[in-house]
Amino acid sequence: MTKIIAIANQKGGVGKTTTAINLATAMCSIGKKVLIIDLDPQSNATTGLGIASDKIKKNIYNLMVSEKYSSKYIYKTIIPTLDIIPATMDLAGAEVELVNIQDREKRLKKILNQINEYDNIMIDCPPALGLLTINGLVASDSVIIPLQCEFFALEGLSSLMQTIDSIKGSYNEHLEVQGVVLTMYDKRNLLSSLVEKDVREHLGNKVYSTIIPRNVRISEAPSHGKPVLIYDVGCTGSKAYIELAKEVIKQQNGE
């Protein structure tokens, strides 16, 4: 039974793409077979995994419009058990084009129901609560929320939780928050520990004990088209994502 996880947060630059790429890679290193869906017109997950946009003939936009899934949409990555359905700039038009289409919130769900060769499907959402992110949440079993340890990021958490609740109430009653992961944590910065304390008080064990530190190797890796686990497996960033993967898999097994 494929478990579908949305990586979502409407606040920009909090580590959604970085978490999708590196958590997926870490789960593959522990034996899972994972498919990433790049649902962001910026296509950062696609280029962060080394797939050049000029090589892409079939992408998630064509699929959302045609709804006819075929394995031609699946692209291999440098990790044997990690595949991706890539995005291109075409996707930018989807927000407007989907508005007047029947079942506009369920297009992605209908597609992902046809794919079952993976342990997990991970959806990298864009920084907005528009129709693309809504499609991602409607198609998912659960949501992992990357939360940057900064004031503006913390502010946006409650409206994200409200959106998740309203999707649960209307289109996807099974949708759960699988967990919140603190990202870009800087030990030298008081703000990081204040945000951590605040979030653990309000959300308790919904917050993963693993924290992703701010680590320059993480931000260098995408320019080499590689996950940080391949670029520098010994760095603190890689170790943190491996720990996070262990926590996520333990959760999934315990369910």
Place this chain on the structure above:
Amino acid sequence: MTKIIAIANQKGGVGKTTTAINLATAMCSIGKKVLIIDLDPQSNATTGLGIASDKIKKNIYNLMVSEKYSSKYIYKTIIPTLDIIPATMDLAGAEVELVNIQDREKRLKKILNQINEYDNIMIDCPPALGLLTINGLVASDSVIIPLQCEFFALEGLSSLMQTIDSIKGSYNEHLEVQGVVLTMYDKRNLLSSLVEKDVREHLGNKVYSTIIPRNVRISEAPSHGKPVLIYDVGCTGSKAYIELAKEVIKQQNGE
């Protein structure tokens, strides 16, 4: 003659809101009268200037829908010559609601044409190239692009430039890129200087010589509802924004 500037970049978390708030404040400290338009449903510019969302009766969403401007939409901030038209979560619905409305790209332009008591109007755009950002670009004389010194941020620059060109070609022939400002620059991080070198090579004098350093005081200031220039005027972040304001004003005077 009010000059309208959009602060735009579809990449998330690159410093759009931080630049809108602090550049505007710095320009006020040099004698300008500035109005900020918060065009992001996250309303970070509104809370970053200390305006609580429960105090807001009239916001930019009501204005985009009704198009009847009145000074009731203008909210004062702690800086005497800096005002704001705030945003609330209502704005999240605008992307979908605007799609089937006449002149959907020009709603904001029609509103801002009715306001002329300011030297500058600065529009804080959301992290997307959807109808809200398009309204911001159509309404503006020029665009300032905050660019985080990271790989993913650099990648997105070309599609932003393409979008600006297509707006210039269809709805707003005067639209110019006023400048690109490098943000969150970290001297210890090789990536920052690589991005700087790359951008200056490609864009030449479109890139401001002032660089905004990564500075923890900048990220602490919004939790106090203040611009960094008020929170800690002597820090490197404040000094950088004052330098940037001088460059921007020199540009405007030279035009």
